[in-house]
Amino acid sequence: MKTNVKLLGDGGMLGMEFKERTIHVYNTEGNVMELLSTKEQVQEAIDFLEECKMEMK
Numbered sequence: 001m002k003t004n005v006k007l008l009g010d011g012g013m014l015g016m017e018f019k020e021r022t023i024h025v026y027n028t029e030g031n032v033m034e035l036l037s038t039k040e041q042v043q044e045a046i047d048f049l050e051e052c053k054m055e056m057k
Contacts, residue, residue, distance in 0.1 A: 008014040015026035023036040023045075036042050 004018040006016045008016065013028055015030070017024045017026070021037070023042060024032050025034040025036070027033050036045060
């Protein structure tokens with residue numbers, strides 16, 4: 001993995017960071033909104049995003 005931080009959206013409105021085997025999801029103020037610390041939680045997020053991607057095609 002090149003970097004452990006990813007800003008999403010046109011203005012970086014959502015941030016994600018991989019740190020110590022956990023994905024931290026940040027809001028615009030830099031506060032942690034969610035921690036994804038298990039493979040199941042990460043897979044659930046991936047599945048949701050894949051569904052969204054299919055709907056956008």
